[in-house]
Structure formats: structure tokens, C-alpha cells
Amino acid sequence: MSIQLTHQYLDLGQAFSRPVLPESFPEPKLLLWNTDLADELAISVTASERAQVFSGQLLASGSRPVAMAYSGHQFGQFNPQLGDGRAHLLGEHESANGQLVDIHLKGSGRTPFSRNGDGKCGIRPAVREYLMSEAMHALGVPTCRTLAVVSTGETVFREQPVPGAVVTRTAESHIRVGTFEHFAARNQPAELSTLVDFCISRHDFDTPESGPEKYLRFFSQVIDKQIKLLINWMRVGFIHGVMNTDNCLISGHTIDYGPCAMLGVYDPQTVYSSIDHQGRYAFGNQPAITHWNLARLAECLLPLIADDQDQAVHLIMPYIEGFSDRYNQAYRQMMAHKLGFNTADEEVSSCADELLKLMHANQMDYTHTMTALLDPDKDKSLSALNAWLSSWQQLLHKWNINKEHSVQQMKANNPLVIPRNHHVERILKQVEENGDLNELKTFLKVLKSPYQTSKHISQYQDLPTDQDQNYQTYCGT
Known part of the structure; x- marks a missing residue:
């Protein structure tokens, strides 16, 4: 087995996590193995060991x-x-290019944070995470990726009994805005400072070693990353x-491919999530919500920026605004x-x-409309x-844009195929x-090259007959 894990996040201290072993399962069986990702990460595990x-x-x-731990x-x-x-975060693995990557199990059983949940995952949301994360990666959208899906051999009870499964997710880290909120809510500035330092080191943020500018630059670069992600979603x-x-x-x-969906008919107010009754997370609201989430992160950073809260607010507000x-x-x-x-x-x-x-x-x-413009x-x-x-064509002519260049620009930014909801x-x-x-494997092959015509692509380009009018997604917990 060629996989050596470190435990840097555990080493941050007791406030950041709780040691806990994954649960035992009666009959683990490998369903999906991401060979390309395993090679990229230099992970070599024998076929007989993968399910275990x-x-x-x-x-x-x-x-x-x-x-x-997070809030x-x-x-x-x-x-x-x-x-x-x-x-369960199993630990960090050093990839082939020297980057640390979290190896993280999902659906692996109860933890101290489970509350009333069983800690399990059904096979459907597990495979959905694999399919959607790989599709997003191929589309050029920053995403966590799935290394493996293992069926557990036990039944999970949701609306009805379903087969259980465990997803192995990989990520540059699993630090969330909610992680910062966890320590800010408990008035723990030392832990907040430790968390910032961990993120700066892990994600190669370019910041001064100390002073208010360290935290302002950190925040500014987080904004850059969120905008890049958001632009690709849109x-x-x-x-x-x-x-x-x-x-x-x-x-x-x-991260989290439970209630996600792909936009069909263009409508900024499109909502598919069964739990989003007010349309808070509609397609067109995603920029405003990203802004709102970043404001919550800014609030967490205030005690690190200055002892005087008014001064800290004054310093960080230009970034929020x-x-x-x-x-x-x-x-x-992007639209251009x-x-x-x-x-x-x-x-x-x-x-x-x-x-x-x-x-x-x-x-x-x-x-379909964007690709039809080709x-x-x-x-x-x-x-x-x-x-x-x-x-539009007159404007292209006015800009004196070569038609071949224009077409290539459009082809690089408009996918020919997406993981359409009805096929998923x-x-x-x-x-x-x-x-x-x-x-599923045929679909994954098609989604692997979304900007190129390929075998079987036509059978996944059709539009839903009902325009997804009654489509709903669920969190999968």
C-alpha cells in the first residue's frame, strides 16, 4: 500500500477536532475507483485493499x-x-507534486457531532457525489474530487431502506467559513489565529508575517478564490x-453535492433544492450569497485585525464593499x-x-443556446x-475578431454536454x-470531455421533456 498519511489538522489541538474511528461495516465492496485521481495523487492501493x-x-x-469541528x-x-x-478526516496525503491533500471519508459512521443522525450515507448520494464532482472537474470548475465509492453491505434507512455506501473525498483542505465561525462564536482569538496560519501555509496565501495587513491580505485572497469559483458556477x-x-x-x-443541480431553461430564480423554500440559494442569488458568506468571515477576523472593533471594521470594509x-x-x-x-x-x-x-x-x-451560437x-x-x-455578429465584426478565434473562444467556455438532471x-x-x-460509466466517459464531441455524447445532450419543472433535489443525509 503506497499511501502515507500525516495528521497536521489533528495536531492543531483538541479544539479543532475529535478523534474517532470509522464504524465497522459487514461487507465493504468497491464500486467506483478513480484511477486518474489516484495516479495524480500517487496513491497506490491494491485492488484487494481498496474496499477496506x-x-x-x-x-x-x-x-x-x-x-x-465547525459551526x-x-x-x-x-x-x-x-x-x-x-x-472522518483520515489524514493528509502528499500528492505527486508535493501538495498536501485531505483524505476524507463521508458516510463512515457516527461521530461526537452526529447529534441524532446515524452517520451513514445511502448509495445514491454517494454515487452522485462521484459523478458530479468529476463532471465539475472536467468542466474546469474548482472542486473537491472523489477517489472511491464503497458499498458497505448494510441497509441505511431514509424515506425507505437503501443500500449504504462510503465516499472518499479529496480536497486541498476542508476548512470552511463555518470553521472560523466556530471559534469566533466562542471568543477564541488564539484558535482563529492558528486557523489563519494553517490556511496561509496550506493554500499558499501571500501575506505578511504579522500585523493587520496579514489578515486583510488573507481575506482579499479568499475573496479572489470565491469569485473564481462563483464565476465558473455561473x-x-x-x-x-x-x-x-x-x-x-x-x-x-x-463541496457538498447533495441538493445541487444544473440549470436548464434560463431563469435566475431557478431553485431545485427541496429544502430551499424561500429561494435563498437560487441560481441568480449565488453572487449575493457568496458576498454574504464572506461578510460572515470578515466578522470572524475582526479581533485579529485590531483590538478596537471600530478600527477593524474600518480596515476590512473596503474589501467587503x-x-x-x-x-x-x-x-x-466570463460572459464576453x-x-x-x-x-x-x-x-x-x-x-x-x-x-x-x-x-x-x-x-x-x-x-444548448450557448453552444447553438457556434x-x-x-x-x-x-x-x-x-x-x-x-x-452580436455586427459587434464581433466591429471588434475585428477573427471568426476562427471567436469560435475557439466560445468552444473553450461553453460545454457541449453537462450532467443534465434527468440523466443524473x-x-x-x-x-x-x-x-x-x-x-454510469458510459456517462462518466462522456462527461470527462465536455468541450469535445465524443462517442455517445448525443444521447446525453437532449433536453428534459418537462423542462425540469417538477424536479427536486435532496441533501442526502
């Missing part, structure tokens, strides 16, 4: 499993005591569904690239805004855009009900 190691039954050398704002309401209720039409502060990683990577301009500039640039432009001036941004208004008014599919004469679904198409649910149902992984 990645269900927590056999610990790798150096592993000292813990459940991580969080859930749908705007603060919960001071969350933590890993069904997950680019491909991803709806997270549960943007609580405990699901907001400092590293700027996507500057978020919208930073995001809007990045968003305009989707439409074949190199940069975004007012005319280009107005052109993009008008397209989105027309798509909304005419109930047009977000992904050859607009061939697609009848664009008939409602005739006047806009003329002005149909395939997950096959896995849950009869253990059939064949179509």
Missing part, C-alpha cells in the same frame, strides 16, 4: 482519524455546533442549492468569452445582458434571437435499485 481502506476498516500508515449559518440562521456528523449553469457557510471552503472549491465590483468585472469578462469576445466593454456587456433577457423571456435552455444558421431554436444575432437521476436510480453501473 476506503471504508475505514483498514487504516493507512500514519492515519489518525478525526471528526472536524455555520444554515439558511441565514446560525448553528453554533455542527461538525463532521458522518465524516459559466456552466451550476446551482449549488445549499450555500450555507459550513459549505463554503476557504480554498475556493465546490469592493466585492461587487470585483465580481461584476469577472462576470462580464462565452460570446467569443476577448474583453468586455459596455457594448459587449449589454449584448450579453440582452441575450440573457431574451433567453429568459423565451424559456430557452442555457447550455453555428446559428443550423439551429431553429434560435429563431427568437434573430435581431440579437444580427447585432435516471442513472442513479439504476445504481440504487439494481446495482447497474454500466450506463
Whole structure:
């Protein structure tokens, strides 16, 4: 077995985590193994050991499993005591390029943070996490990735009995805004300072060694990472569904694929999550919620920036207030690239805004419409855009943009295939009900190259017949 783990997070101190072993399972069986990721991370585990190691039954050398402590704002309401209720951080592994990566089990049993939960995971949400995280990675969206899915051989009881499974998630770290909130709520500035130092070291933040500027620069770089993540979500039409502060990683990577979905018909108010009754986490609200989450992080950092709270607020407010301009500039640039432009001036941004208004008014599919623009004469679904198409093409001509360059720009930013909700649910149902992984593996091959035409791609590009009108997603706990 070529996997050697360290326990740096455990070493931060008792306040940060609770030592706890994964539960025993009757018959662990490997369902999915991510060969590409294993090679990238230089993880070599024999076929016979994989089910045991990645269900927590056999610990790798150096592993000292813990459940991580954190708090969080859930749908705007603060919960001071969350933590890993069904997950175990096995330790950190050094990848082939020297980067430390968390090896983290999900669905591996009860922990001190489980409250009334059983700490388990059903096979459907486990496979969903594998499928969606790999799709997002291929789309170029920063994300945690899944190394393995192991069935446990036991039944998990949710709305109905379902097979149990354990997911092995890898991440640059699992530090959340909610981790900072945990210590801020308990008035523990020493632990907050330790957490900042850990993040700076782990994620290569460029900050001074001390003083207020250290924390301001740290915060500014967290903003950059969140904007990059958010822009990519908006680019491909991803709806997270549960943007609580405990699901907001400092590293700027996507985490928690329970209630997530992909946008079909363009509507900024689209919500698929069954628990988001007020539309707080709708597609078009994601920028405002990211801003809100960052403001919660800023509040945690105040005692580190200055002893006087008013002075600390004065120093950090320009960063909070500057978020919208930073995001809007990045968003305009992203939309310009989707439409074949190199940069975004007012005319280009107005052109993009008008397209989105027309798509909304005419109930047009977000992904399909963008890819149809590559050859607009061939697609009848664009008939409602005739006047806009003329002005768009005139603007490209005005910018003197080479057609081939424009097409390549659009191809690089508009996926030909996404994990459409109706295909995801149909395939997950096959896995849950009869253990059939064949179509899942075909789907994963297609999703691996979302910007290129490939074998079988056409069977996953069709639009849902009901436009996802009654579609709902669930948290999977």
C-alpha cells in the first residue's frame, strides 16, 4: 500500500477536532475507483485493499482519524455546533507534486457531532457525489474530487431502506467559513489565529508575517478564490442549492453535492433544492450569497485585525464593499468569452445582458443556446434571437475578431454536454435499485470531455421533456 498519511489538522489541538474511528461495516465492496485521481495523487492501493481502506476498516500508515469541528449559518440562521456528523478526516496525503491533500471519508459512521443522525450515507448520494464532482472537474470548475465509492453491505434507512455506501473525498483542505465561525462564536482569538496560519501555509496565501495587513491580505485572497469559483458556477449553469457557510471552503472549491443541480431553461430564480423554500440559494442569488458568506468571515477576523472593533471594521470594509465590483468585472469578462469576445466593454456587456433577457423571456435552455451560437444558421431554436444575432455578429465584426478565434473562444467556455438532471437521476436510480453501473460509466466517459464531441455524447445532450419543472433535489443525509 503506497499511501502515507500525516495528521497536521489533528495536531492543531483538541479544539479543532475529535478523534474517532470509522464504524465497522459487514461487507465493504468497491464500486467506483478513480484511477486518474489516484495516479495524480500517487496513491497506490491494491485492488484487494481498496474496499477496506476506503471504508475505514483498514487504516493507512500514519492515519489518525478525526471528526472536524465547525459551526455555520444554515439558511441565514446560525448553528453554533455542527461538525463532521458522518465524516472522518483520515489524514493528509502528499500528492505527486508535493501538495498536501485531505483524505476524507463521508458516510463512515457516527461521530461526537452526529447529534441524532446515524452517520451513514445511502448509495445514491454517494454515487452522485462521484459523478458530479468529476463532471465539475472536467468542466474546469474548482472542486473537491472523489477517489472511491464503497458499498458497505448494510441497509441505511431514509424515506425507505437503501443500500449504504462510503465516499472518499479529496480536497486541498476542508476548512470552511463555518470553521472560523466556530471559534469566533466562542471568543477564541488564539484558535482563529492558528486557523489563519494553517490556511496561509496550506493554500499558499501571500501575506505578511504579522500585523493587520496579514489578515486583510488573507481575506482579499479568499475573496479572489470565491469569485473564481462563483464565476465558473455561473459559466456552466451550476446551482449549488445549499450555500450555507459550513459549505463554503476557504480554498475556493465546490463541496457538498447533495441538493445541487444544473440549470436548464434560463431563469435566475431557478431553485431545485427541496429544502430551499424561500429561494435563498437560487441560481441568480449565488453572487449575493457568496458576498454574504464572506461578510460572515470578515466578522470572524475582526479581533485579529485590531483590538478596537471600530478600527477593524474600518480596515476590512473596503474589501467587503469592493466585492461587487470585483465580481461584476469577472462576470462580464466570463460572459464576453462565452460570446467569443476577448474583453468586455459596455457594448459587449449589454449584448450579453440582452441575450440573457431574451433567453429568459423565451424559456430557452442555457447550455444548448450557448453552444447553438457556434453555428446559428443550423439551429431553429434560435429563431427568437434573430435581431440579437444580427447585432452580436455586427459587434464581433466591429471588434475585428477573427471568426476562427471567436469560435475557439466560445468552444473553450461553453460545454457541449453537462450532467443534465434527468440523466443524473435516471442513472442513479439504476445504481440504487439494481446495482447497474454500466450506463454510469458510459456517462462518466462522456462527461470527462465536455468541450469535445465524443462517442455517445448525443444521447446525453437532449433536453428534459418537462423542462425540469417538477424536479427536486435532496441533501442526502
